[in-house]
Amino acid sequence: MKSSRPKLLKDLIKQKNAILILENGNYYWGHGIGAKGQTIGELCFNTSMTGYQEIITDPSYAEQIITFTFPHIGNTGTNINDNESKFPVAKGVILKANVTVASNFRSDLNLNEWLKNKNIIGIQGIDTRSITSLIRENGYINGMIINEVKDNLNIKKAIKSIKSWRGLEGADLASIVSCKKKYVWKNKSYFNKNYFNIKNSKFKSNIKKNVIVIDFGVKQNILRMLADRNFNVTVVPLTTSFDNILKLKPDGIFLSNGPGDPKATSVIVKDLLLKLFNTNIPIYGICLGHQLIALALGAETEKMRNGHRGANQPVKHNKYNKVEITSQNHGFVVKRNTLSKNVAETYTSLFDGVVEGIKVKSKPIFSVQYHPEASPGPHDTYGFFDSFYNAINKIKKKNAKT
Template sequence: GNYGIDPAVRQHKTVCASGAVFRRVSRHPSHYRSADSLPHWLETSGVRGIEGIDTRALVTRLREEGTMRSVIAVGDGAIQDAPDVLRRYLAQPLGTPELVASVCVKAEEDKGQGPVRVALLDCGSKEHIAESLVEAGAEVLEIPFTTTFEQLLTLKPDGLVISNGPGDPAELDDVVATLRRAVEYKKLPMFGICLGHQLLAQALGAKTFKLKYGHRGGNQPVQDERSGKVIITAQNHGYAVDAQTLPSDVEQTLINLNDGTNEGLRHRTLPISSVQFHPEASPGPDDANHYFRDFVGSLREQHAR
């Protein structure tokens, strides 16, 4: 919290975290762009926080045990109730459609102008994804993740981007069914990002699995399988595509050099591809920003024919 809060770099309209854990919170930020302190921002956003926690010990335990569920409890009564709350929490699946619904647009939003129209299926999209598509020269229609294939076609998009988002891709059957229809249509170029990569992989016939150690941060090395080139990427996900389950008409294009997991795919005959990382970064390195230019550029070439 030393930097405080700068609204200009926010990547979502709301705070998507349910809680925040700190060793010590700075109540007096020091940055020329700061417009608010971290504790006040969390309070006004309705997000619970707790400080005085040995975060290094907590991170060490998470590293050893993998992702774990937790409850923030403050006060004697809350602490006494915590076991019951945790038991109810444990009974719930991790990545439900309700989780995605809480962070996606509720109605179509039109952004930018351009000779090609990109439909952005919002599963919890970061703001800079739409901005990057607009910068690449596209009109962007951001649409809810519940949009059906028939509704999608009425928008007459030149291409479809499936965004990042929270949760378990295996819980989003309706979205996968919509994407499967789009694949079978064979006329709609598609590009998936993070959760969108996993959903698209499932629509193509592959399976996903939960990582013991999720990929977090802006320094994940990814290698192109064809060229051998390595880029540094921003990532934030706890699930991955099982490359061993990719069908024969889909090829793995990228791998993570830390653990060898899948980072990208491409259909061998259809204009469909996806990446596990965040090419828009924000924050993070911009090594992969060209994926937006490449996708929009291919749509413009197709549009000009």
């Protein structure tokens, strides 16, 4: 008697044309969205209710498949202003509810068409609570999305491909997403224009300060936040030499966010950072930039069980005993017990107690694991950029007296 499996498979494909396959053997049928084809990546989950366009275009999601825990994604469409990078590098998206017609006055394109244009593969109609629970309880897991499943689907072969994928640990992904040549950034924020009105702002100055952003996968809203504070912003590749950075006459150095294993990227930039540390130029870092500062100072990093990704992450400001709600996106963390005595822990996660910020006691070096620029997320920590501005002013005034 002939097996009925091929017929069952054909019937399933007619009903649901996409499949999510995990390396543990679990698989989920759904409806394809975005680009056709297949993709492999590390699954993660993001708890943000809004801001899906900013999340998908964040370069820190390189090689990752994003599971959105909020069921309704795509309702407000997409637009040309909310991208955090020109070329998204996320490997795919997993959604609960099917994408509906976009309804928002800013919308230019619905999410499905936008994903196609960006060549991002997705699947919808998936039990995202089940996926999230699996990651939360067992740690990160790799998977594959196939959009437009063929009759000859071989799940065992797919699982073998997933298991042979390299993963994120040990991967220097920042070198892939970093800019290839330096450029000047001038665009300011679209919102908060009253707060950042230069005519009435404390950031008004006849002499602009030069800030050099070392690009490990920078989000555009970080650059906007710096431009809002009247900085001359120049973005440089992570391979830029110490001498070439000094030729740009920096008043401040900013280390951006980015993807991948910080240990792998640290091999490339550690010597550069150690030289910069000796200049007394204020150095601030976010996310991967924070981890690279810590590694250069002799600390260690480790991969987290499931990471922090969402716009509702509480942290404690240890100096002022104050709680701030932050936006976060990281799967690696600095190990507290490896910090030297000259480094103070400035912020601590109130979810799991991990290090969320550090400061060098004897130098103007400060970094945070969370994303003070938000996008998406709360604005509690915009003051991080004000602090950078003040640190630069303090050093310049001190140098003017000597």
